[in-house]
Amino acid sequence: KNEVEQSPQNLTAQEGEFITINCSYSVGISALHWLQQHPGGGIVSLFMLSSGKKKHGRLIATINIQEKHSSLHITASHPRDSAVYICAVGYGGSQGNLIFGKGTKLSVKP
Amino acid sequence: NAGVTQTPKFQVLKTGQSMTLQCAQDMNHEYMSWYRQDPGMGLRLIHYSVGAGITDQGEVPNGYNVSRSTTEDFPLRLLSAAPSQTSVYFCASSYGGGGYEQYFGPGTRLTVT
Numbered sequence: 001k002n003e004v005e006q007s008p009q010n011l012t013a014q015e016g017e018f019i020t021i022n023c024s025y026s027v028g029i030s031a032l033h034w035l036q037q038h039p040g041g042g043i044v045s046l047f048m049l050s051s052g053k054k055k056h057g058r059l060i061a062t063i064n065i066q067e068k069h070s071s072l073h074i075t076a077s078h079p080r081d082s083a084v085y086i087c088a089v090g091y092g093g094s095q096g097n098l099i100f101g102k103g104t105k106l107s108v109k110p
Numbered sequence: 111n112a113g114v115t116q117t118p119k120f121q122v123l124k125t126g127q128s129m130t131l132q133c134a135q136d137m138n139h140e141y142m143s144w145y146r147q148d149p150g151m152g153l154r155l156i157h158y159s160v161g162a163g164i165t166d167q168g169e170v171p172n173g174y175n176v177s178r179s180t181t182e183d184f185p186l187r188l189l190s191a192a193p194s195q196t197s198v199y200f201c202a203s204s205y206g207g208g209g210y211e212q213y214f215g216p217g218t219r220l221t222v223t
Contacts, residue, residue, distance in 0.1 A: 004152065030209035043200060043214040050209075086152070090208020095160065097143070097168065098208040100152035 006087050006101035013108050019074040021104045023087030026068065030093055034061050034072050035086040037103070043086070046072070077108045111136050116201050116215035123191040123222045131186040131218050133201030139213070141204045142184040146170065146197040147217075153200065159184055160207070191222045 005024045013019050023032070034046040047054050047061040049070070054061050058077075063070040074081055087101040117132045135142065143158035155168030159178040173195060175187040184203075188195060199218045204210040 030207075033208075033212060035212075035214075042216040043202075045211050045213070048211050088153075088208070088212075090210075092207070093209065095141070095207040095209070097155055097158060098153075098212070100145075100154075102150065102152045 004087055004089055004099050004101040006085075006104050008104060009102065011104060011106045013077050013106070015078060015108055015110050017077050017108075019077050019081075019106065019108075021072045021085050021087075021106070023070045023072070023101055024068060025070075025089045025099075027091065030090040030096060032063055032070050033088040033090070033098070034070075035088060037084045037086060039083070041083075046085075074106075077106075079108045079110050082106055082108050113137065114201055114203050114213050114215040116199075116218050118218060119216065121218060121220050123188070123220065125191060125193060125222060127191050129188050129191065131188075131199055131201075131220075133184045133186065133215055134182050135184075135203040135213070136182065137203060137213065138181060139203035139205055140181070141207050141210070142178065143168070143202050144174070144176065144184070144186045145200045145202065147200060148197050156186065156199075158207075188220075193222045196220060196222045 003026050007022045031050045037043045058075045060073040084103040086103045088098045114135045140161045144156040145153040154170050157176040159165045201215040204212045
């Protein structure tokens with residue numbers, strides 16, 4: 001069974017700090033997704049990647065297929081980055097389903 | 111484009127009542143899915159559809175029914191609500207399954223008393 005583990009579960013940072021959230025999975029995947037959920041809000045896709053690295057603004061996502069590991073980095077964190085960050089992996093080919101991690105709750109203090 | 115829409119946003123049901131959560135998308139996506147989100151757990155797949163007329167069960171399908179008569183709509187029916195179905199429900203769509211970017215609806219917060 002494919003499992004998705006995220007760490008840490010909770011993270012508190014000061015504004016401006018560099019943040020890293022980790023995600024590990026157990027079997028082969030078609031893609032890895034990083035999602036963002038603000039308190040009481042919907043879920044937004046940040047990145048989808050199957051190799052290498054992607055960057056969008058202050059957010060960077062990397063994946064190491066051999067080690068079955070991905071990281072989400074936030075540079076120069078800001079209180080508006082406070083949210084739950086969710087890692088999800090697609091399995092069973094590109095038409096398969098997703099398995100989700102439990103999320104990392106990030107709080108950035110001013 | 112409205113993206114993925116869900117109605118209602120909030121709902122309170124009594125045990126044993128039935129209801130339908132509505133989900134619609136205007137992106138011509140073939141793949142649609144329903145998830146529930148409970149505290150301390152990752153999103154779990156209830157049912158999914160790979161196209162009009164095709165549905166299949168996910169991880170936690172008991173107590174729920176779905177149908178997909180059109181590409182745009184994917185309603186989720188609770189047959190006889192139970193307190194264990196208290197949760198936040200998300201509908202999502204994409205061009206394919208997990209190998210494609212996912213688009214989520216705003217969610218429905220359901221309480222069963």
